[in-house]
Amino acid sequence: MxxxxxxxxxxxxxxxxxxxxxxxxxxxxxxxxxxxxxxxxxxxxxxxxxxxxxxxxxxxxxxxxxxxxxxxxxxxxxxxxxxxxxxxxxxxxxxxxxxxxxxxxxxxxxxxxxxxxxxxxxxxxxxxxxxxxxxxxxxxxxxxxxxxxxxxxxxxxxxxxxxxxxxxxxxxxxxxxxxxxxxxxxxxxxxxxxxxxxxxxxxxxxxxxxxxxxxxxxxxxxxxxxxxxxxxxxxxxxxxxxxxxxxxxxxxxxxxxxxxxxxxxxxxxxxxxxxxxxxxxxxxxxxxxxxxxxxxxxxxxxxxGNFNPFTRFLEGSPLGSADRYPVWFNQRLDRWQVQAGAIHGLPTQPETPIQVALFSTGTNGRKVATATITSTGAQKSTLSPLALEAGAAVSETAENLQAEITHLPVPPVFVWLHGVEPFVQKLKDNWDDSKNVQHVAGPEGEQKPMLEVHTAPDEAGSSFTHYLIKDRRSGRLLQRVPAEPDAAPTAVMDSLGKIVRWERTIELKNEQSLLLNKFDFELLVQEAPVKQQVFSAGEVLIHLDTEKYFEHIKDNGEKLLFTRFLPRVRIRQINQDLFFYLLHLRPDYSIRSYAGEIPFKMANHENLNGVVAFPIELNLLTEVSKRDPETGELVLVGKNWALSEGENEATSYFKVIASTEEIDIEQLLQDKLGGSRDDDFEETGDDRISNDWCSKTIKLTMLRQENEIPGLDASALTLANGAIEIAPHPELRAGVGLQQSGGGRRSLDPTHLFAL
Incomplete structure (x- = not known):
């Protein structure tokens, strides 16, 4: 229909x-x-x-x-x-x-x-x-x-x-x-x-x-x-x-x-x-x-709910991408500016100029000019005078210009490309340098490849060929792309670009920010039935088992082992409004923002003292609230994240970005591999912070844990990445469980809890 x-x-x-x-x-x-x-x-x-x-x-x-x-x-x-x-x-x-x-x-x-x-x-x-x-x-x-x-x-x-x-x-x-x-x-x-x-x-x-x-x-x-x-x-x-x-x-x-x-x-x-x-x-x-x-x-x-903003209005098909940024002419400063800056991964002191191409939007959108970024700000940057394309005209009142980065002076990610010809050559002929990836001939040498693209027959041994994208650090197969279609090179380049963008988003930070000491980033992890652990920024390792965590059986019989998360910010020493954005960088290389912009308005909290909790809608994406069967108390918990049957490990990242100004966070989001998916700031004259941002990240790894040593004659069992070794004994049989202690806090400072 x-x-x-x-x-x-x-x-x-x-x-x-x-x-x-x-x-x-x-x-x-x-x-x-x-x-x-x-x-x-x-x-x-x-x-x-x-x-x-x-x-x-x-x-x-x-x-x-x-x-x-x-x-x-x-x-x-x-x-x-x-x-x-x-x-x-x-x-x-x-x-x-x-x-x-x-x-x-x-x-x-x-x-x-x-x-x-x-x-x-x-x-x-x-x-x-x-x-x-x-x-x-x-x-x-x-x-x-x-x-x-x-x-x-x-x-x-x-x-x-x-x-x-x-x-x-x-x-x-x-x-x-x-x-x-x-x-x-x-x-x-x-x-x-x-x-x-x-x-x-x-x-x-x-x-x-x-x-x-x-x-x-x-x-x-x-x-x-x-x-x-x-x-x-x-x-x-x-x-x-x-x-x-x-x-x-x-x-x-x-x-x-x-x-x-x-x-x-x-x-x-x-x-x-x-x-x-x-x-x-x-x-x-x-x-x-x-x-x-x-x-x-x-x-x-x-x-x-992971609605893709780069889809056609009232229609839903893909249109445009997050790789383009709004451009306008600032009449007061008499210069062109672009809505992209350090928070989008642009270097503040590049060795060579960052080059951009300007496009008009709409049905007849085309390249109209080129420029370089002369000054990189936190969220907005200044452009050089525009070099117009032949026959193009750009008005200073134009409302429909966008910039695309064509040269980013940061080290590229190297990709080892090898396998069946002519598919290797087909990919080389369609290589997209704007993705900031560079192919190399071998796995050794000064340019160590982080990724590998191997063209090979499929697992059935037929002549049908795939591009296999692998992470050489872990050996993990990331994606299989059929090599026959004409669009295959574009699909491979799109995936490589997403992987690089995902990796660089993890590293996105501003160590000079004055906001870093204004809040703490925490992650609440729920154990069954209602117990919660609190972890602060850093790396967290969780061993999942059916006794402490949750098991869900899908309609097809597949068993999922999962826990629930509630990221939150603990605010302290704030005397101004701030804007928070939560990113979830998932193992499939998607980047999601479940709750969009989360403003912290001082006007709502100026009379508060002590500790105040601020839950928001992240915990409501799924049926994740739970009541204590004895007290009837509702425990607010967060986003479900599961290990599929047969999956023993998964890692993702929760990153919170704090900013003194609003951010168009959609520019940082992306779908999984293969998925479809202006005012200037001035000093305020007081001790409030302007045009500043920072980020804090929690790396979370889930490991499937078996609570029993299989067989009395088994060899020694190692747990916690080899940190614990358990040797079998013919007269001893016991359950084994691991739990990471939550981070402590030695502070009497008044704080606010602001759940993301």
Whole structure:
């Protein structure tokens, strides 16, 4: 069946008495509807039906209108009640199957409200929900506010359940919010003429303590959709989706009678490119357009559940790569700049210039200029004057330029290439030097190869040939690529580039950073049933066995042995906002960021003393919460990671990056081998740190542990990489287990725990 698109569009201009009305929200909905019909549907509808379970308000029914493969449900003004919006998810968006697309857009008021106790104690240390303001004129309309936690629950259902509540595979999910405080998942007037913001203040209490005394300002867990009502609290579910917001969670979103600034910029970008744009480029160009007129509104972009941002908008096929970086002309400094710096692996003092090629984006994207990087900053670097290609013209107001590194003056990774001709020559003819790998003729000599590409027949002994990519340090076979297809050399080079990028991301660090002493990076590892160990940065070796850890039997009978992880940051001596990003570098050479950007806002913690825990959504990717069978206490644990049946060892890395400014972390991510997947900073004048970043890494190795010495006549058994030797004895039989002690801490400093 052809891919279907399900769009739920909510816009509210007219609110009940007591809530200021807006001007441009219905215009936002109209713009998006027009774009969808022009690019994915048709002008005249093919079908129309009422939305199931939706109540009628204001004299109009809520209907679903189909335009061939495009299905649109608009909920506006008085019909945009809490219950009707939820029905839009449960009765409409949940119809989307695994090959379909879902787009939920909201334009209206956004605000903050005191969160329920359960969220405050676990996932919402700032004590506030970011909420969408629904239309409510009578009790049966439901709640006035739809919280970000409820939106998370609704999206999780769209991802995993159909309308009948049966399990299904995930559709392609897009969320966009044009409202104030929208930066975490969820428009007050300015002094500027004809411009207002989409915000309304709903809280009467100024502190949580005051809200508790009032007793009517803090919602109960049972009042949140998807939580409570007899269900054990297990945190906030996380779904695979891309999220676009008009502003950060502590900013305001502007509008005028022509619509919201964010939606206008978004639709302008999409209208210029159709669907020939990926999500990373869409954010870059949308943000650049808004920043021309709104210096206090920064659109946000996050991906969750390993959503690939380098895929075509509302379509999902691969488009673009993380190897290209946004370029713009800084009018104040009178120079070109690129969104790439030391944090992306560029050397700060290269022996020879870093060379880049500039490309225009879009359907007719081509190389338009070359340049060199003259100064490397933490996250942004300065370019030399552009050398234009023949016939090319580049305006200083261009919004669609990207740079690709063509020469990086760092030592290349050497690859021993050998085997069956002509396949070796075929790969040499298509060798891509931009991947920073260099092939050598043999395994010896000054240029010691780290990797090996060997062309050989497959294991069955037939004449069919593969490129075998191996790690010469460990002898591990990394990938088998069929050599016959014309695209084989490109696939091999892509894998080599990912391996090199993965290795260099591990080594990414800034030893001169002033942030290094501001926090500690820790990893909580859970043993069955509820015991946890805490390890600090460095190397961790875990011996897995079925007595201390967890075993899961898949439907095909395969047994997985796994543990659970919760990375966290212990913050100390911080007097400013920081941004944290967690990377998981997995054994398959993928680089993932499960939770996106994790801001630490001082405004939320300035009155805190002692130790405070800050769990977030990493622990909610899978069913990983567990209750103590005796006390009933919920233990928040982290991401599952398993040893497959027959796999005895696996190593991956957890890396946290801390920065004083926001980072487009998507540029650091990649899929597994073979997988498809601008302001300048100034000194602040006080003791706060600017334009700084650092990273800390934990290397984690899991080993399968057998708890019994097999056979009385067996030879000596070595454990812990040879550090322990156990000799058999004819009169002794015992179980053996190893456990690494957690790191201690000798400090009385007040700290904050900030779980990643």
């Amino acid at each position: 052809e891919k279907q698109i399900y769009a739920l569009l909510v816009g509210i201009n007219e609110y009940p008495v007591g809530i200021r009305s807006l001007n441009g929200c219905l215009e936002d909905v109209r713009k998006i509807e027009t774009f969808l019909k022009q690019n994915f549907g048709q002008e005249n509808p093919t079908a129309s039906e009422p939305l199931a379970e939706a109540a009628q308000n204001g004299g109009e029914s809520v209907v679903v209108t189909s335009y061939d493969k495009l299905h649109i449900c608009k909920i506006t003004n008085a019909n945009a009640t809490y219950h009707n919006i939820i029905a839009g998810f449960t009765q409409f968006l949940r119809k989307a199957g695994p090959d379909d697309v879902v787009w939920f857009h909201y334009s209206g008021h956004g605000t903050e409200a005191w969160t329920a106790d359960e969220f405050f104690e676990t996932v919402e240390p700032g004590a506030l929900d970011q909420v969408l303001v629904c239309h409510k004129s009578k009790p049966e309309d439901g709640q006035l506010l739809l919280a970000d936690k409820e939106l998370a629950a609704l999206l999780h259902e769209v991802e995993t359940l159909d309308v009948e509540g049966q399990a299904k595979e995930s559709p392609h999910i897009v969320v966009s919010l044009d409202c104030c405080h929208s930066g975490t998942g969820t428009r007050d007037p300015f002094d500027e003429p004809f411009v207002s913001t989409r915000k309304v203040v709903m809280r009467k209490a100024t502190t949580r303590e005051e809200a508790i005394e009032r007793s009517d300002e803090i919602r109960k867990l049972d009042d949140y959709y998807g939580y409570g009502n007899g269900k054990p609290f297990e945190g906030v579910p996380l779904s695979r989706h891309v999220f676009m917001a008009a502003c950060q969670s502590d900013e305001l979103a502007a509008e005028d009678p022509g619509g919201g600034a964010f939606t206008a910029a978004l639709m302008r970008t999409l209208s210029q490119s159709g669907n020939q744009i990926n999500y990373a480029d869409l954010l870059m160009r949308t943000r650049a357009f808004i920043r021309k007129t709104r210096d206090k509104q920064n659109p946000q972009f996050s991906t969750y």
